[in-house]
Amino acid sequence: MTEWGLEQASDGSALYVFAVCKDPEPAAFAGLPGVTTGERLHRLRFGELTAIVQSVRAADFTDEVWQVRMSDRDELGRYARAHHEVVSAAAASCPTVPLPLATLYHGEKRARQALLDETERFRAALERTADHSEWGVKVYAAESPVPEPGSDPIPPPAPAVRSRPAPGAGLAYLERKRGVQARRERRHEDALRLAETVDAAFQDVAAAGRRLRLHSPELVEKGHVQVLNATYLVAKHRAAELGALTGALRATTGARIDISGPWVPYSFVGEVQ
Amino acid sequence: MTDLDLGRDAYPVPGPQNTNLADILERVLDKGIVIAGDIKIDLLDIELLTIRLRLFVASVDTAKKAGIDWWETDPALSSRAARNSLQDENRELRERLEALESKTDEASDRR
Numbered sequence: 001m002t003e004w005g006l007e008q009a010s011d012g013s014a015l016y017v018f019a020v021c022k023d024p025e026p027a028a029f030a031g032l033p034g035v036t037t038g039e040r041l042h043r044l045r046f047g048e049l050t051a052i053v054q055s056v057r058a059a060d061f062t063d064e065v066w067q068v069r070m071s072d073r074d075e076l077g078r079y080a081r082a083h084h085e086v087v088s089a090a091a092a093s094c095p096t097v098p099l100p101l102a103t104l105y106h107g108e109k110r111a112r113q114a115l116l117d118e119t120e121r122f123r124a125a126l127e128r129t130a131d132h133s134e135w136g137v138k139v140y141a142a143e144s145p146v147p148e149p150g151s152d153p154i155p156p157p158a159p160a161v162r163s164r165p166a167p168g169a170g171l172a173y174l175e176r177k178r179g180v181q182a183r184r185e186r187r188h189e190d191a192l193r194l195a196e197t198v199d200a201a202f203q204d205v206a207a208a209g210r211r212l213r214l215h216s217p218e219l220v221e222k223g224h225v226q227v228l229n230a231t232y233l234v235a236k237h238r239a240a241e242l243g244a245l246t247g248a249l250r251a252t253t254g255a256r257i258d259i260s261g262p263w264v265p266y267s268f269v270g271e272v273q
Numbered sequence: 274m275t276d277l278d279l280g281r282d283a284y285p286v287p288g289p290q291n292t293n294l295a296d297i298l299e300r301v302l303d304k305g306i307v308i309a310g311d312i313k314i315d316l317l318d319i320e321l322l323t324i325r326l327r328l329f330v331a332s333v334d335t336a337k338k339a340g341i342d343w344w345e346t347d348p349a350l351s352s353r354a355a356r357n358s359l360q361d362e363n364r365e366l367r368e369r370l371e372a373l374e375s376k377t378d379e380a381s382d383r384r
Contacts, residue, residue, distance in 0.1 A: 063312070070322065076298075081294075097306050098305040105310060125306055136299075
């Protein structure tokens with residue numbers, strides 16, 4: 001029916017593409033398992049570039065299978081790490097553009113054509129990220145619980161024999177509520193300011209920066225509120241500055257600042273929106 | 274075409290060791306150059322994953338012990354749950370319909 005229908009899985013296999021590289025050395029990833037067993041990772045040459053690929057059982061990589069896989073923490077973790085491992089190993093040996101998890105083709109011919117069509121994007125990404133690494137920065141503010149109006153230390157007036165509340169009780173309640181609201185707003189502004197301060201400082205060192213989604217409170221260690229989850233593209237020769245910068249920011253803001261890296265620049269190979 | 278100026282020492286070093294899964298998923302799920310594959314796969318984005326699975330807080334077993342087992346009945350995560358919720362809704366609707374019909378029957382009997 002379609003062009004690829006012909007090639008589709010006479011042997012039930014599909015081709016998983018991990019990354020696109022410039023002159024990768026096979027030794028760099030030779031020992032890695034990839035995302036399946038019994039099939040070696042290999043190189044797929046297209047024009048001047050090379051993809052790192054692996055032949056997989058198509059039946060193990062359908063959308064249905066992935067939907068189930070994504071509801072299993074361990075399973076998803078295994079695939080994500082396997083993918084990341086290959087990308088990182090490739091990047092250690094040559095300039096590399098990572099592809100996201102689960103990019104699959106019906107065979108080498110299809111993959112080569114699709115990759116060739118994107119050659120310019122790969123070249124641009126390689127150029128943009130050459131000599132750079134990605135560094136993740138997460139900032140946490142200490143959580144100071146805002147008391148709810150009901151839990152205020154001022155005890156409610158004793159119920160006076162089904163009469164009206166004491167004069168001014170309603171006003172006091174409103175004042176308390178207003179106070180809580182004001183504290184909450186102040187805390188929110190403080191968090192925003194903290195995020196801006198740290199982001200600006202890293203932007204100064206970085207060639208580019210991106211905000212990632214903040215982690216939901218359940219994922220963050222108790223007592224902390226994540227106020228910044230960002231990632232930066234930093235030239236290799238400036239990476240040494242990051243440690244000192246992080247230390248200085250910790251000292252001036254008093255906030256917890258976690259830094260991770262160097263990463264293969266996953267977040268900076270796509271087109272900048 | 275001009276050759277890219279990429280020396281052997283120009284590549285970034287591999288990712289940090291012992292990275293947590295959240296950091297990796299944040300990058301491999303929706304970053305990287307996205308090109309159209311032959312097989313269409315809709316990966317949940319990291320936000321949905323973290324919200325629904327609380328992936329990085331606890332393993333499923335630990336979560337279950339703590340009584341966090343809502344994903345088993347989250348229709349988006351379990352086809353069984355989806356089926357159950359449809360069946361439940363169906364049953365409920367049927368019951369309401371029966372109740373309504375019996376009421377109208379009673380009403381017409383009385384006339």
